[in-house]
Amino acid sequence: MGAVIWLVAVVLLFGTFISIVNWDRWFKKKVPQKVFTPKKGVLKTTLERDLAALILRYRGDTEIKNDDLINRVCAGHANYMAKSGNHGHDNYPARAASLIDKGVKEVSEIVSYGYGTAGGFLSGILSSPPHKKILEKEGYTHYGLSIKKGSNDRNYGIIIFAKV
DSSP states (O other), X not given: OHHHHHHHHHHHHHHHHHHHHOGGGGSSSOOOGGGGOOOTTTSXXXXXXXXXXHHHHHHTOSSOEEOHHHHHHHHHHHHHHHHHXXXXXXXXXXXXXXXXXXXXXXXXXXXXXXXXXXXXXXXXXXXXXXXXXXXXXXXXXXXXXXXXXXXXXXXXXXXXXXXX
16 A cells, blocks of 8 residues: 555656646647747847747747837837836837837837846746736737847847737
């Protein structure tokens, strides 16, 4: 009887360990690998490409497209945050209006600060309920992102999702 209880305990512990290291449980569904490699010219840094790949995988979204105009809008705000040291949604209405003027119907924004890895950025986003809600919302057709390093050696990131 003691051996059976011991065996059940070992099986339960092993099953718990497997579920903890099973990264796929963090993602809604599997998506073909080709979706996870944004073009090198579109997103400038490895950190940006890695973050885009994690976001696309998390969303399980094969249809959403990276957009150069949105990337440029993101780069402007990431530069502002990195130079000023202020991380936040300053001037969001102007950023949204600049995209709406170009035909975008809906704009949502996520800002993040201080993470050195794409996984760190994603973890930070997921730990913020409003940002997680934006990340998981369906219906976006395009996205852009930018990450810039400030003089304080911290990364400032912005992701904009849009519906065209």
